[in-house]
Amino acid sequence: MKKRVIISIGRQFGSGGRLIGQKLAKDLAIACYDKELLAEAAKESGLCGEVFEKADERTSSGLPYVFSIGFPNLGVYTPYPDILSNERLFLLQSNAIRSIVDKGESCVLVGRCADYVLRDNPDLLSFFIHNKPENRLKAIAELHHVSNGEAKEMMRKADKSRAAYYKYYTDKEWGMSSSYHFSIDVSLLGIDDTVALIEAIVEKKLQAFS
Numbered sequence: 001m002k003k004r005v006i007i008s009i010g011r012q013f014g015s016g017g018r019l020i021g022q023k024l025a026k027d028l029a030i031a032c033y034d035k036e037l038l039a040e041a042a043k044e045s046g047l048c049g050e051v052f053e054k055a056d057e058r059t060s061s062g063l064p065y066v067f068s069i070g071f072p073n074l075g076v077y078t079p080y081p082d083i084l085s086n087e088r089l090f091l092l093q094s095n096a097i098r099s100i101v102d103k104g105e106s107c108v109l110v111g112r113c114a115d116y117v118l119r120d121n122p123d124l125l126s127f128f129i130h131n132k133p134e135n136r137l138k139a140i141a142e143l144h145h146v147s148n149g150e151a152k153e154m155m156r157k158a159d160k161s162r163a164a165y166y167k168y169y170t171d172k173e174w175g176m177s178s179s180y181h182f183s184i185d186v187s188l189l190g191i192d193d194t195v196a197l198i199e200a201i202v203e204k205k206l207q208a209f210s
Helices: 017-027 037-044 049-055 058-069 086-101 134-146 147-169 186-208
Strands: 006-011 031-033 109-110 124-130 182-185
Touching: 006 017, 017 031, 017 109, 017 186, 031 086, 086 109, 124 186, 134 147, 182 186
Parallel strands: 006 109, 006 124, 031 109, 124 182
Antiparallel strands: none
């Protein structure tokens, strides 16, 4: 791609958003960052990657457990210094997102409030991917090898956590169309045609600024 575009993907758990991000990146021959954002934040901060993994997209209410387990390889146990506060972790992760974008290359960023962190970047196109509950339940059950009941509980908890995380750091509503450039129900077109739709939107944006 000659011109740059930054694609952020917000997604419901089990909606197919992660797969859409990966397929987009492959088709456009650009990098896709999902869990890689956590690794990047850990590398830049010098902290153990496990810290970011366990605090991933959780609000401060979810962190007491994270930090109560301790990280012996860091010599860290409660009480924890400010560097391990939830806000500090979010700042480090946000800095990692900006560091990736500062490289000047097109990329796909999945989750982690990337749409908010980069809200003033003119190259940003933000999307929220949602899907019918029955489709999500089936996908979760198959991917995680759990019963329908277990999948339903996983979906409920994940959505609640992501919504709280997004609201806490952005003061906006997770999943609300006004929070993103585009909100897409993947159940209408399926994964591949949703990818094609986003690629068409990307192309339109690049043409508009050519």
